Amino acid sequence: MKTEELVRELTILVVDDDVGFSKCIVTSMIISGHRSMTIGNGHEAADYYRNLVNKEGLPDLLLVDLSLPDLKGVEFLQQLAKEGILCTVLVMSADLSEEDIKELIRTPHVGVLNKKDNLVQLVNELHKYFPKPLTAQRPKILTEAAKALQI
Numbered sequence: 001m002k003t004e005e006l007v008r009e010l011t012i013l014v015v016d017d018d019v020g021f022s023k024c025i026v027t028s029m030i031i032s033g034h035r036s037m038t039i040g041n042g043h044e045a046a047d048y049y050r051n052l053v054n055k056e057g058l059p060d061l062l063l064v065d066l067s068l069p070d071l072k073g074v075e076f077l078q079q080l081a082k083e084g085i086l087c088t089v090l091v092m093s094a095d096l097s098e099e100d101i102k103e104l105i106r107t108p109h110v111g112v113l114n115k116k117d118n119l120v121q122l123v124n125e126l127h128k129y130f131p132k133p134l135t136a137q138r139p140k141i142l143t144e145a146a147k148a149l150q151i
Contacts, residue, residue, distance in 0.1 A: 010060040013052070014038040015045040015076065016092065017069050021115065025063065028123045034060075042071025046079060058087040063126075065115070066093040066100055074103040081108055090126070 012029050014036065016022040022038040029036035039045040045064075052059060066073035073091060080086040086108055093100065094115040104112070113125055 010034040011052075011056070012036040012061045012063065013045070013049060013059050014063045015040075015042065015068065015073070016063070016065040017041060017067075018065070018115075021119075024119055025123070025126070028126075032127070040069075042068040042073070042076040046071075046076060049080065050083075050085065053085050058085065060088065062087055062089045063113075064089060064091055066091060066096070072103075074100070074107050077107045077109070 010029075012026075012034055014022045014025050014029075016025075016038065017040045019040065022040070026036040026038050039048055045068075049059070049062070062077075064073045064077060068076065073093075077086065077089060077091075089107075089109040090111050090113055091104060091107075091109050092113045092115050096104075096112065113122055115122065117125065
Protein backbone atom coordinates (compact mmCIF):
# COMPACT_ATOMS: atom_id res chain seq x y z
CA MET A 1 0.00 0.00 0.00
CA LYS A 2 1.32 3.44 -0.91
CA THR A 3 1.89 6.08 1.78
CA GLU A 4 -0.59 8.45 0.04
CA GLU A 5 -3.36 5.89 0.50
CA LEU A 6 -2.86 5.96 4.28
CA VAL A 7 -3.41 9.72 4.55
CA ARG A 8 -6.88 10.64 5.72
CA GLU A 9 -8.88 13.55 4.38
CA LEU A 10 -8.26 16.71 6.39
CA THR A 11 -10.84 19.41 7.09
CA ILE A 12 -9.44 22.88 6.40
CA LEU A 13 -11.17 26.21 6.94
CA VAL A 14 -9.73 29.24 5.12
CA VAL A 15 -10.66 32.66 6.54
CA ASP A 16 -9.69 35.35 4.04
CA ASP A 17 -11.56 38.20 2.35
CA ASP A 18 -9.50 37.93 -0.85
CA VAL A 19 -11.90 35.76 -2.88
CA GLY A 20 -9.51 34.87 -5.71
CA PHE A 21 -6.69 33.98 -3.34
CA SER A 22 -8.85 31.87 -1.04
CA LYS A 23 -10.45 30.05 -4.00
CA CYS A 24 -7.00 29.03 -5.21
CA ILE A 25 -6.02 27.76 -1.76
CA VAL A 26 -9.29 25.83 -1.38
CA THR A 27 -8.97 24.38 -4.88
CA SER A 28 -5.43 23.19 -4.18
CA MET A 29 -6.56 21.55 -0.94
CA ILE A 30 -9.44 19.79 -2.70
CA ILE A 31 -7.12 18.63 -5.49
CA SER A 32 -4.86 17.24 -2.75
CA GLY A 33 -7.76 15.20 -1.39
CA HIS A 34 -8.78 17.37 1.54
CA ARG A 35 -12.12 18.91 2.48
CA SER A 36 -11.77 22.67 2.38
CA MET A 37 -14.03 25.70 2.56
CA THR A 38 -13.57 29.46 2.74
CA ILE A 39 -15.27 32.31 4.58
CA GLY A 40 -14.54 35.98 3.92
CA ASN A 41 -14.96 37.66 7.30
CA GLY A 42 -14.17 37.01 10.95
CA HIS A 43 -17.67 37.11 12.46
CA GLU A 44 -19.16 34.69 9.91
CA ALA A 45 -16.10 32.46 10.23
CA ALA A 46 -16.41 32.36 14.03
CA ASP A 47 -20.08 31.34 13.77
CA TYR A 48 -19.33 28.74 11.08
CA TYR A 49 -16.37 27.40 13.05
CA ARG A 50 -18.42 27.01 16.25
CA ASN A 51 -21.16 25.22 14.30
CA LEU A 52 -18.60 22.94 12.65
CA VAL A 53 -17.07 22.10 16.06
CA ASN A 54 -20.51 21.29 17.49
CA LYS A 55 -21.48 19.05 14.55
CA GLU A 56 -18.20 17.40 13.52
CA GLY A 57 -15.49 18.35 16.01
CA LEU A 58 -12.45 20.53 15.47
CA PRO A 59 -11.25 20.99 11.90
CA ASP A 60 -7.70 19.84 11.23
CA LEU A 61 -6.42 23.23 10.15
CA LEU A 62 -7.51 26.85 10.25
CA LEU A 63 -5.83 29.24 7.77
CA VAL A 64 -6.47 32.83 8.87
CA ASP A 65 -5.58 36.10 7.16
CA LEU A 66 -4.53 38.74 9.68
CA SER A 67 -6.27 41.54 7.76
CA LEU A 68 -9.98 40.76 7.79
CA PRO A 69 -12.48 43.55 7.07
CA ASP A 70 -14.58 43.19 10.22
CA LEU A 71 -12.34 41.57 12.82
CA LYS A 72 -8.57 41.32 13.04
CA GLY A 73 -7.33 37.78 12.47
CA VAL A 74 -5.58 37.84 15.84
CA GLU A 75 -8.82 38.85 17.60
CA PHE A 76 -10.68 36.05 15.81
CA LEU A 77 -8.11 33.50 17.02
CA GLN A 78 -8.10 34.89 20.56
CA GLN A 79 -11.90 34.51 20.75
CA LEU A 80 -11.70 30.85 19.74
CA ALA A 81 -8.79 30.22 22.11
CA LYS A 82 -10.77 31.71 25.04
CA GLU A 83 -13.60 29.32 24.21
CA GLY A 84 -11.14 26.42 24.20
CA ILE A 85 -12.03 25.35 20.65
CA LEU A 86 -8.94 26.35 18.70
CA CYS A 87 -7.40 23.80 16.32
CA THR A 88 -4.06 23.94 14.50
CA VAL A 89 -3.64 27.43 13.02
CA LEU A 90 -1.58 28.86 10.19
CA VAL A 91 -1.65 32.63 9.88
CA MET A 92 -1.44 34.31 6.47
CA SER A 93 -0.34 37.87 5.84
CA ALA A 94 0.92 40.05 3.03
CA ASP A 95 2.53 42.46 5.52
CA LEU A 96 3.42 41.72 9.10
CA SER A 97 3.68 44.87 11.18
CA GLU A 98 5.59 45.03 14.45
CA GLU A 99 2.22 45.19 16.24
CA ASP A 100 1.05 42.03 14.43
CA ILE A 101 4.19 40.19 15.52
CA LYS A 102 3.66 41.23 19.16
CA GLU A 103 0.05 40.04 18.99
CA LEU A 104 1.00 36.75 17.32
CA ILE A 105 3.43 35.94 20.13
CA ARG A 106 0.40 35.73 22.44
CA THR A 107 -1.78 33.87 19.96
CA PRO A 108 -1.61 30.11 19.40
CA HIS A 109 -0.44 29.28 15.87
CA VAL A 110 2.05 26.95 14.22
CA GLY A 111 3.33 29.15 11.42
CA VAL A 112 2.98 32.19 9.22
CA LEU A 113 2.54 32.02 5.45
CA ASN A 114 3.62 35.01 3.37
CA LYS A 115 0.84 35.93 0.92
CA LYS A 116 3.39 37.84 -1.17
CA ASP A 117 4.92 34.52 -2.28
CA ASN A 118 3.63 33.31 -5.59
CA LEU A 119 0.74 30.91 -5.26
CA VAL A 120 2.71 27.75 -6.05
CA GLN A 121 5.35 28.64 -3.41
CA LEU A 122 2.65 29.38 -0.86
CA VAL A 123 0.79 26.11 -1.50
CA ASN A 124 4.03 24.13 -1.36
CA GLU A 125 4.81 25.82 1.98
CA LEU A 126 1.31 24.96 3.17
CA HIS A 127 1.84 21.34 2.19
CA LYS A 128 4.80 21.12 4.57
CA TYR A 129 2.15 20.89 7.29
CA PHE A 130 0.43 17.95 5.58
CA PRO A 131 1.57 14.37 5.12
CA LYS A 132 0.33 14.34 1.50
CA PRO A 133 2.74 16.08 -0.93
CA LEU A 134 1.89 17.80 -4.18
CA THR A 135 2.38 15.73 -7.30
CA ALA A 136 4.18 17.17 -10.31
CA GLN A 137 0.78 17.87 -11.94
CA ARG A 138 -0.60 19.99 -9.11
CA PRO A 139 1.70 23.06 -9.41
CA LYS A 140 0.74 23.29 -13.10
CA ILE A 141 -2.96 23.20 -12.17
CA LEU A 142 -2.40 25.90 -9.52
CA THR A 143 -0.48 28.09 -11.94
CA GLU A 144 -3.31 27.83 -14.46
CA ALA A 145 -5.90 28.56 -11.73
CA ALA A 146 -3.92 31.61 -10.58
CA LYS A 147 -3.69 32.93 -14.15
CA ALA A 148 -7.43 32.41 -14.67
CA LEU A 149 -8.20 34.31 -11.45
CA GLN A 150 -5.54 36.94 -12.27
CA ILE A 151 -3.63 36.40 -9.03
